Amino acid sequence: MFKMVVFSDLDRSIIYSKRFLGEDKSELEIEIYKNENISYISKKTVKLIKQLQRNIEFIPTTTRNIEQFKRIEFSKYDIDFKYAITSNGGNILVNGQIDSEYKDYINQKLKNSIHIDEIMKLLEEYKNIKGIKKIRKADNIFAYIVVDNKIFDLKYIELFINKIKDLNWETYINGTKIYFLPQELKKSTAIKYICDKFGYKNTFAIGDSIMDKDMLDFCRSSYLLRHGDLVNSLSKENKYIISRECGFRGSEEVLKYIISYK
Template sequence: MRKKMMFASDLDQTLIYSQRSFMNENLQETILPVEWFENRYISYMTANSISKLKQLSREVLFIPVTTRTKIQYQRINFAEYDIFFDYAVTSNGGTIFHKGIEDQEWSRQVSAACKNCLEAADLIQRFNEIRHPSWVHPDSGKMADNLFYYCLVERDMIPVVDLAAFKLWAKEKNWELSIQGRKLYLVPNSVNKKTAVQYIKGKEGIDCSLAAGDSLLDLDMLNTADFAVAPAHGELHSLRLQKLLDLERIHFTRQHGIKAGEEILDYVADSMSKDLVV
């Protein structure tokens, strides 16, 4: 009997890429836009990646899983390339869309779980004690969908010792700190991609799950998948090189940048073919 399979994937720097990610690459293939914002295209995939994702989305339950807010997610246009899906997870797991409508039961569960975490206002007040215009952009810093906080930072200027101490303190209060590119995220443990994906998995009776992602905020989702893959760039790859985490069960691509997206989709397709029958 054919297994019911699911592919849950992070978007930015995993499947879709900003121009900065490939502008210095000597690419020999077509790059296509997938996101339009402020009168310009800002995110892309290779034509090969789009073709591969289109095929996968017809064979398995494909779920975009992103830290983006609801509004930021809606800027992405997969439909232009005939890529469709029933579910999407945004707000780092805080929101689930099913056929374009928010799952209210999931929202109630997230709200209840957040009561076990320190109040966001208290966390931000503590963060403000160490933030400084030299490394945090003065006008940045906002709550995303009333679920988590993020701001823009200059990575080279971050006071590493102070931030490490704050990260440990936040962890004790059930919050996770993650830095992805130029953004610093503070996210309550109850708002996470893993539990959102597990919720969908249970509803849909999935037998086998595949997952892809590049950051610490993706790690639990990757660790609970049957097959997991990450690109050779980003936060997880950096932690792997530094040997700061045990990431042995996660497959890392050979290529980095936008070409890693193709390799991720090839790995997913290959893993599916190996584990298709129950």
């Protein structure tokens, strides 16, 4: 059993959409969707993850649902993960299969919030609001909308946000997506479960966004990518190690930090 464990966000932390490529076309394709390459990883990141895995457990920890997570082709570069946390803490995968013991555990916690079906009914009333492009349900656990920031205004759904807060649901804004999650549905819920189960004490986290904050706060050593939106909302008093570089180079910098940790 490894003594150290890294919980790492994926999008904009380890893998990147093609808009981050710039002029550099040498990065590796890692996700295909509708016959199009949509996500990339740097060659150096692949090498660093493999190097790190010799001594440290690496657990992807993502808001992606199970299907979206499985689209990422890590195995193409001979990277495999025994454990993965998906659905923002809603599922733990063990060798690609749902951990049923954890599923029972999280389902019990989610009973403190109103059921997702009721949230979807409320959200349906807003489907014609200007700027809302998609309404989605993820793994039957949480919901999100995709918006056009040029024409969408958060005030259009303020009533909905306030209403679901009284039903123990939280709202997170992350770029063009706005997530609605039960209060207990957090990355740190799954992380704590894994740490308690396997006795991990030396914990690292890698993230970039507001969706990663509870994970970064939970872990002992937390690395924040400079390009992420969380940087802009930090108080001066925070424990995070913020990367000097952005994008692919920032990911490589953070992985090197962890590998060199004594």
